[in-house]
Amino acid sequence: MKTALFPGSFDPVTNGHLDVIKRALLLFDKLIVAVSVNNTKSGLFSLEERKQLLIRACKDIPNIEVICFEGLLVQAVQKYNAAAVIRGLRAISDFEYEFQMAMMNRELNKACETIFLMPSPEYSFLSSRMIKEIASFGGDISTFVPTVVVDAIRQKALNRKKINE
Numbered sequence: 001m002k003t004a005l006f007p008g009s010f011d012p013v014t015n016g017h018l019d020v021i022k023r024a025l026l027l028f029d030k031l032i033v034a035v036s037v038n039n040t041k042s043g044l045f046s047l048e049e050r051k052q053l054l055i056r057a058c059k060d061i062p063n064i065e066v067i068c069f070e071g072l073l074v075q076a077v078q079k080y081n082a083a084a085v086i087r088g089l090r091a092i093s094d095f096e097y098e099f100q101m102a103m104m105n106r107e108l109n110k111a112c113e114t115i116f117l118m119p120s121p122e123y124s125f126l127s128s129r130m131i132k133e134i135a136s137f138g139g140d141i142s143t144f145v146p147t148v149v150v151d152a153i154r155q156k157a158l159n160r161k162k163i164n165e
């Protein structure tokens with residue numbers, strides 16, 4: 001059984017991520033979606049919230065496991081016996097960073113292969129950062145993210161409003 005690992009911040013999961021997940025599952029028997037602790041990006045959702053949102057967004061997709069991980073990606077790859085790392089490529093602007101990371105991971109572990117998957121064009125401009133920005137100004141994000149994320153972002157805004165009242 002071939003397993004792949006799809007790491008990312010998923011803050012929050014978008015329809016672009018789900019597109020990549022479904023494509024990866026056409027190639028592999030099992031996909032481990034690995035939510036990473038991210039010290040460089042400002043987070044909206046906690047690690048556990050991001051994991052729960054992914055679990056709920058993927059509830060109808062078989063052969064998926066959602067985990068959290070901290071540390072080196074190559075360690076997670078080894079731990080879960082993954083045959084490949086999956087990353088999404090939206091545009092050429094993603095490429096340089098992704099290429100560098102893939103090469104470094106292979107340097108750290110010769111067996112660590114990275115596979116890049118392109119989403120459908122309608123998702124190619126989507127990013128979690130943009131979703132957070134649109135939502136923060138009250139914009140409609142419902143066509144870009146699963147319903148569970150729309151609800152969770154709405155709930156966060158309500159909680160914030162209550163705190164500020």
Ligand code: ADP
Nearest residue numbers: 008009010011016017087088089119123126127
């Ligand atoms: P990271 O902080 O690791 O980049 P992200 O959650 O932003 O975490 O992205 C995780 C992976 O999903 C990355 O490979 C990224 O390129 C990919 N990705 C993000 N948004 C999209 C999208 N709209 N379409 C395809 N891939 C995407």
